[in-house]
Amino acid sequence: MTDASLVVGALDAAGYRLTAPRRALAALMAAINGPFTAARVVDEARGRGLRVGRATVFRTIDALERAGAIERLDLPSGDHAYVACAPAHHHHVVCSGCGRTAEVADGDLAALVGEIGRRTGFRIDEHRLELFGSCPACVEAAGGGDA
Amino acid sequence: MTDASLVVGALDAAGYRLTAPRRALAALMAAINGPFTAARVVDEARGRGLRVGRATVFRTIDALERAGAIERLDLPSGDHAYVACAPAHHHHVVCSGCGRTAEVADGDLAALVGEIGRRTGFRIDEHRLELFGSCPACVEAAGGGDA
DNA sequence: GTTTTTGCAAACCATTTGCAGGGTC
DNA sequence: GACCCTGCAAATGGTTTGCAAAAAC
Numbered sequence: 001m002t003d004a005s006l007v008v009g010a011l012d013a014a015g016y017r018l019t020a021p022r023r024a025l026a027a028l029m030a031a032i033n034g035p036f037t038a039a040r041v042v043d044e045a046r047g048r049g050l051r052v053g054r055a056t057v058f059r060t061i062d063a064l065e066r067a068g069a070i071e072r073l074d075l076p077s078g079d080h081a082y083v084a085c086a087p088a089h090h091h092h093v094v095c096s097g098c099g100r101t102a103e104v105a106d107g108d109l110a111a112l113v114g115e116i117g118r119r120t121g122f123r124i125d126e127h128r129l130e131l132f133g134s135c136p137a138c139v140e141a142a143g144g145g146d147a
Numbered sequence: 148m149t150d151a152s153l154v155v156g157a158l159d160a161a162g163y164r165l166t167a168p169r170r171a172l173a174a175l176m177a178a179i180n181g182p183f184t185a186a187r188v189v190d191e192a193r194g195r196g197l198r199v200g201r202a203t204v205f206r207t208i209d210a211l212e213r214a215g216a217i218e219r220l221d222l223p224s225g226d227h228a229y230v231a232c233a234p235a236h237h238h239h240v241v242c243s244g245c246g247r248t249a250e251v252a253d254g255d256l257a258a259l260v261g262e263i264g265r266r267t268g269f270r271i272d273e274h275r276l277e278l279f280g281s282c283p284a285c286v287e288a289a290g291g292g293d294a
Numbered sequence: 295g296t297t298t299t300t301g302c303a304a305a306c307c308a309t310t311t312g313c314a315g316g317g318t319c
Numbered sequence: 320g321a322c323c324c325t326g327c328a329a330a331t332g333g334t335t336t337g338c339a340a341a342a343a344c
Contacts, residue, residue, distance in 0.1 A: 017318050017323060053326040058309060074221035093269045102267045112255055120249045122240045124280035133271035164298060164343050200301040205334060
């Protein structure tokens, strides 16, 4: 759950027009905690009676991604999901039980990436780190076992 | 470019039947260096006169992935690609210029993942690290500039 | 001989695009 | 007022499925 105004603000800052559908979708996405798929957004929107077309959902997701307000996640299943998050470079830990996410600062990964570049001889421009597991609540609920 | 017999062997070890289409597709994938998409495999197969249906390509890719002979890559574009690789846990560096890849041992990432688990309170079961950049040859070709 | 696998074609699902009307700056 | 954005519906492209014949074990 992120503040919807942050999402809208990012859109504004990136030069996108603040239209009703975008505001509504931004609020909707900010209200979801955990990763959501485009289909999920379409469904939620329908459920709330928003009259937005599929195309607008995809276009808005695209705009929000460009604006840095949401980020794409590649789930182990192969599906694409998105999470509302801060624009700074970071990574996500996703709970496979409840879908909750936590952001992780890049931290020491930068050093590791540098080291990998040195060892392989590649010039590394970009990296993605995604972590999956169980959040504290789900670990608790499962008695320390699986989620 | 991996040895096709390794790929076939992995299928065998995982209990899959060794059929002609699977052998042919395994050889084809092993011969490609760099990541390949399902569509690419379908095309190459057609080009070589293999009479395999799309479905078989997808099913074989699935089998090979389960067998640990190939691994899925999530390209920055959002497309799914695969690479033939060793079954041990590792990560990939992909050249955005020529598609060449290098495998990177998990190495110090394990420690970093542990640290992240401690900081977030999540029990981390799985992680994916993907790196993108330019391989030595492409860096060279571009005079040290972009790929 | 039993069970898995294949090819084909149709079905499916997610995502994109063209276009005319409407809203934002 | 100019330009961006929206909804709709159709087009697209990738992936899966049902099924009878064929192959592997």
